[in-house]
Amino acid sequence: MSWLSLIFGEKKATASVAKERLQLIIARERAGVAGPDFLPDLQKDLIAVITKYVRINPDDIKVGLEKQGNYEVIEVNIVLPENR
Amino acid sequence: MATIITVTSGKGGVGKTTTSASIASGLALRGFKTAVIDFDVGLRNLDLIMGCERRVVYDFVNVIQGDANLHQALIKDKHCENLFVLPASQTRDKDALTEEGVENVLKELAHQGFDYVVCDSPAGIEHGAIMALTFADHAIVVTNPEVSSVRDSDRILGILQSKSRRAIEGREPVKEHLLVTRYDPKRAEEGEMLTYTDIQELLRIPLLGVIPESEVVLQASNQGIPAIHQKGTPVAEAYADAIGRFLGETHPLRFVDYEKPGLLKRLFGGK
Numbered sequence: 001m002s003w004l005s006l007i008f009g010e011k012k013a014t015a016s017v018a019k020e021r022l023q024l025i026i027a028r029e030r031a032g033v034a035g036p037d038f039l040p041d042l043q044k045d046l047i048a049v050i051t052k053y054v055r056i057n058p059d060d061i062k063v064g065l066e067k068q069g070n071y072e073v074i075e076v077n078i079v080l081p082e083n084r
Numbered sequence: 085m086a087t088i089i090t091v092t093s094g095k096g097g098v099g100k101t102t103t104s105a106s107i108a109s110g111l112a113l114r115g116f117k118t119a120v121i122d123f124d125v126g127l128r129n130l131d132l133i134m135g136c137e138r139r140v141v142y143d144f145v146n147v148i149q150g151d152a153n154l155h156q157a158l159i160k161d162k163h164c165e166n167l168f169v170l171p172a173s174q175t176r177d178k179d180a181l182t183e184e185g186v187e188n189v190l191k192e193l194a195h196q197g198f199d200y201v202v203c204d205s206p207a208g209i210e211h212g213a214i215m216a217l218t219f220a221d222h223a224i225v226v227t228n229p230e231v232s233s234v235r236d237s238d239r240i241l242g243i244l245q246s247k248s249r250r251a252i253e254g255r256e257p258v259k260e261h262l263l264v265t266r267y268d269p270k271r272a273e274e275g276e277m278l279t280y281t282d283i284q285e286l287l288r289i290p291l292l293g294v295i296p297e298s299e300v301v302l303q304a305s306n307q308g309i310p311a312i313h314q315k316g317t318p319v320a321e322a323y324a325d326a327i328g329r330f331l332g333e334t335h336p337l338r339f340v341d342y343e344k345p346g347l348l349k350r351l352f353g354g355k
Contacts, residue, residue, distance in 0.1 A: 012276070014276060015275050015277055015278050015282065016275065018230075018231050018278055018282075019278060019282050019286070022235060022278075023286065025235060026238045029235070029238065029239065030242065
């Protein structure tokens with residue numbers, strides 16, 4: 001905290017941090033309540049299938065669950081290597 | 085058929101009992117025959133907040149176990165004509181609340197012509213809390229502008245959507261209402277506290293009202309008079325507005341904006 005904020009008693013705006021943290025944890029807990037967390041297994045299987053055809057790094061496949069309004073969307077992101 | 089309103093939150097100390105007392109009193113003041121039941125077996129407190137602790141003879145568990153009838157156990161409120169309190173047992177185990185027993189008491193209340201039954205849930209997500217929400221038609225989810233309260237409210241919403249009778253039987257779901265309590269407009273405006281719109285965005289349920297943080301709540305509980313009777317105070321009016329909205333009326337939100345004190349007020353103080 002700078003000396004200016006000490007003098008003027010400026011307080012940190014922490015509510016936005018609280019909101020962000022809550023958005024993440026609530027989304028995760030809601031997903032957990034809805035069913036078993038199959039995402040890691042799905043990711044593993046996807047890697048197995050895709051590496052049959054393309055040589056990629058396991059890290060190049062990202063699987064995530066996202067909430068859009070009332071729908072849950074599974075997002076699969078596969079980065080293909082540049083020179084095949 | 086009596087409408088069953090469960091006041092719940094997951095987290096303790098957020099204002100469930102204060103809210104149950106004021107919502108039940110407010111409904112009774114509107115002319116509805118109302119009962120308010122304390123589901124917190126072993127830690128009863130609604131009797132203190134309602135100011136009837138010295139008139140408790142029989143309790144909820146006595147009625148469930150057939151040691152007393154409902155008529156003997158219901159305590160008539162001192163401040164409202166149509167309001168009755170059913171206290172929790174202080175000595176029994178919380179497992180004494182059987183689903184069948186609770187259902188029978190609620191049916192009997194409906195039979196006796198009650199319009200509303202307000203169920204004051206204990207904190208937590210254990211048996212007593214589940215019993216309080218099992219038969220709900222409406223749920224008022226009491227939430228403080230604070231991370232643990234918001235998270236627990238979300239958990240309790242998940243439980244409502246899976247364990248209530250309405251959910252299990254596939255009927256129309258329990259109507260959920262968000263009530264933000266202990267709200268400090270100044271701190272919210274300065275970005276120090278979650279705003280009521282933040283909370284509503286996170287929990288995604290309709291907003292019933294915002295009750296401002298106030299010393300009136302402690303004064304009310306000290307005296308055993310529900311806060312809604314503290315005439316002319318923001319807390320009492322915010323509760324009255326919330327009841328109006330519950331009954332389908334439109335009331336603009338009040339006491340949610342911070343007014344910067346003018347120069348004179350800052351110089352000479354005063355509230």
